[in-house]
Amino acid sequence: MTSGSRARDHGDPGDAPTIPPPLREPVNSARPSAAEEARTIAASMNSATLATLTAEGDPWASFVTYGLLDGAPVLCVSNLAEHGRNLAADPRASLAIVAPATESDPLANARITIAGHVERPTGAEQAAARDAHLTAVEAAKYYIDYSDFTLWVLRVARVRWVGGYGRMESTSGADYSAAQPDPVSPQAAGAIAHLNADHADALAAMARELGGYPDTTTASCTGVDRYGLDLRVMTERGMAYTRIGFPSVLTSADELRSATVELTCRARGK
Amino acid sequence: MTSGSRARDHGDPGDAPTIPPPLREPVNSARPSAAEEARTIAASMNSATLATLTAEGDPWASFVTYGLLDGAPVLCVSNLAEHGRNLAADPRASLAIVAPATESDPLANARITIAGHVERPTGAEQAAARDAHLTAVEAAKYYIDYSDFTLWVLRVARVRWVGGYGRMESTSGADYSAAQPDPVSPQAAGAIAHLNADHADALAAMARELGGYPDTTTASCTGVDRYGLDLRVMTERGMAYTRIGFPSVLTSADELRSATVELTCRARGK
Numbered sequence: 001m002t003s004g005s006r007a008r009d010h011g012d013p014g015d016a017p018t019i020p021p022p023l024r025e026p027v028n029s030a031r032p033s034a035a036e037e038a039r040t041i042a043a044s045m046n047s048a049t050l051a052t053l054t055a056e057g058d059p060w061a062s063f064v065t066y067g068l069l070d071g072a073p074v075l076c077v078s079n080l081a082e083h084g085r086n087l088a089a090d091p092r093a094s095l096a097i098v099a100p101a102t103e104s105d106p107l108a109n110a111r112i113t114i115a116g117h118v119e120r121p122t123g124a125e126q127a128a129a130r131d132a133h134l135t136a137v138e139a140a141k142y143y144i145d146y147s148d149f150t151l152w153v154l155r156v157a158r159v160r161w162v163g164g165y166g167r168m169e170s171t172s173g174a175d176y177s178a179a180q181p182d183p184v185s186p187q188a189a190g191a192i193a194h195l196n197a198d199h200a201d202a203l204a205a206m207a208r209e210l211g212g213y214p215d216t217t218t219a220s221c222t223g224v225d226r227y228g229l230d231l232r233v234m235t236e237r238g239m240a241y242t243r244i245g246f247p248s249v250l251t252s253a254d255e256l257r258s259a260t261v262e263l264t265c266r267a268r269g270k
Numbered sequence: 271m272t273s274g275s276r277a278r279d280h281g282d283p284g285d286a287p288t289i290p291p292p293l294r295e296p297v298n299s300a301r302p303s304a305a306e307e308a309r310t311i312a313a314s315m316n317s318a319t320l321a322t323l324t325a326e327g328d329p330w331a332s333f334v335t336y337g338l339l340d341g342a343p344v345l346c347v348s349n350l351a352e353h354g355r356n357l358a359a360d361p362r363a364s365l366a367i368v369a370p371a372t373e374s375d376p377l378a379n380a381r382i383t384i385a386g387h388v389e390r391p392t393g394a395e396q397a398a399a400r401d402a403h404l405t406a407v408e409a410a411k412y413y414i415d416y417s418d419f420t421l422w423v424l425r426v427a428r429v430r431w432v433g434g435y436g437r438m439e440s441t442s443g444a445d446y447s448a449a450q451p452d453p454v455s456p457q458a459a460g461a462i463a464h465l466n467a468d469h470a471d472a473l474a475a476m477a478r479e480l481g482g483y484p485d486t487t488t489a490s491c492t493g494v495d496r497y498g499l500d501l502r503v504m505t506e507r508g509m510a511y512t513r514i515g516f517p518s519v520l521t522s523a524d525e526l527r528s529a530t531v532e533l534t535c536r537a538r539g540k
Contacts, residue, residue: 046376047368047376048319048331049318049319049321049331049366049368050331051319051321051322051329051330051331051364052321052329053327053328053329054385057323057327058323058362058364058385059321059322059323059329059330059362059363059364059385060321060329060364060383060385061318061319061320061321061331061364061365061366061383061385062366062383062430063366063368063376063377063381063383063432065376065377082383082430092328092329093329094321094328094329094330094331095331096319096331096332096333098317098319098333105408105409106316106317106333106335106407106409107333107335107409108409111333113330113331113332113333113352115324115328115329115330115331137376138375139375139376139377139378160332160352162333
């Protein structure tokens with residue numbers, strides 16, 4: 001499930017430099033869907049901020065830890081704490097998860113909001129939810145079985161993904177649940193460093209032949225996921241970003257090397 | 271404003287090791303108040319999670335940046351974004367701020383929840399709020415004057431501070447507003463490293479003579495603020511934590527060296 005382009009519905013920085021458009025259409029600009037981006041962000045963390053409703057119906061933001069059960073956040077909170085009392089009285093809840101920072105400008109970093117309602121899992125789901133929380137939050141072993149702690153599964157009704165400035169999209173709970181977190185991007189840091197250190201010529205060739213920027217002078221890789229590479233491109237018209245999709249979707253980081261070799265061959269017409 | 275001890279109202283880890291009590295009362299266990307702890311955490315960050323109410327009255331958690339105007343968070347959000355629409359329709363809001371992580375267990379780290387309602391600042395406060403936001407969030411210069419962005423000042427009605435396991439306290443908006451962020455702790459990392467590397471004997475003497483643990487074998491410093499030192503103490507009865515208050519409250523990190531020298535002299539009976 002991919003979406004090739006996204007509406008920039010707001011948030012472009014004001015007097016930031018103008019970005020030169022591609023001179024021809026990129027060959028394959030496949031990207032993760034909003035649901036996939038959201039699942040990847042959720043899988044990258046084990047703490048988040050929960051929004052609940054107080055007895056007066058006021059919003060209440062609080063720090064929580066979570067695990068994931070098929071993408072559904074599993075919370076373990078004390079009934080004595082304000083958020084625990086809130087959930088017991090009104091199951092409506094929202095969770096904001098912020099991906100680890102990669103940019104110094106906070107709003108350039110990726111984050112999601114999940115909204116829905118919590119339920120206490122029962123039967124087999126209770127055991128699975130307990131395992132999911134403990135897998136993500138090791139220290140929970142000290143309190144998860146306390147009588148004043150409750151496991152809650154957040155049933156996801158809708159999701160808002162913000163990838164940074166101008167990259168944002170809403171998705172349904174159903175699409176979020178059906179999507180899979182990225183198998184490549186969490187392990188891609190080493191590959192990105194290697195591409196930039198040792199294969200800058202190949203990246204520039206990709207940008208010229210496949211990325212729509214034939215006037216590329218230099219290119220560097222800023223991200224990798226199952227669908228392809230994000231490139232930052234320098235041209236005499238200014239700096240731009242483009243996307244180089246893989247010939248087929250990767251299912252594991254082990255496939256990254258052969259996929260980038262194939263892209264290099266295509267870019268060089270071999 | 272200090273509180274010497276705090277109720278452990280919940281959250282002690284279950285089968286964690288028992289902590290040996292002091293053998294005599296610490297001489298001076300002065301600590302920051304909950305309001306001061308909260309102000310210090312708020313001053314340490316420029317991003318947080320906002321909880322607002324949707325048109326249906328559901329909670330909505332979202333990532334935001336903020337500056338501080340006399341401790342009141344100043345937000346700058348787009349009216350096109352969901353949280354911006356929510357605030358315009360219902361001013362009730364809550365903000366969760368998580369201090370930079372110092373422990374691998376997420377729940378051991380400090381955080382606060384602020385609750386109240388937002389207002390659009392006017393007149394002189396508008397200019398001050400704009401400056402406060404720009405000082406904290408440099409990139410806001412690109413969008414703060416866009417017509418679809420609104421500055422909101424969060425009027426603080428109440429605050430919940432959680433310092434980690436078993437350290438938590440609520441405080442009023444008035445006490446929060448009157449308190450000052452710590453002038454020492456944000457610059458104390460170097461001093462802590464120096465104390466632990468070069469003055470372990472002095473720390474152990476403080477723990478024995480001033481900290482209530484005459485059976486201390488070794489001690490290390492885990493934190494410093496305007497009121498004193500946090501020490502981790504090893505005894506043959508196990509590991510404990512104690513507090514060594516300064517003879518007078520520091521107003522600047524520049525006073526840290528002379529204050530710790532004085533504590534060392536007192537501990538050694540000089």
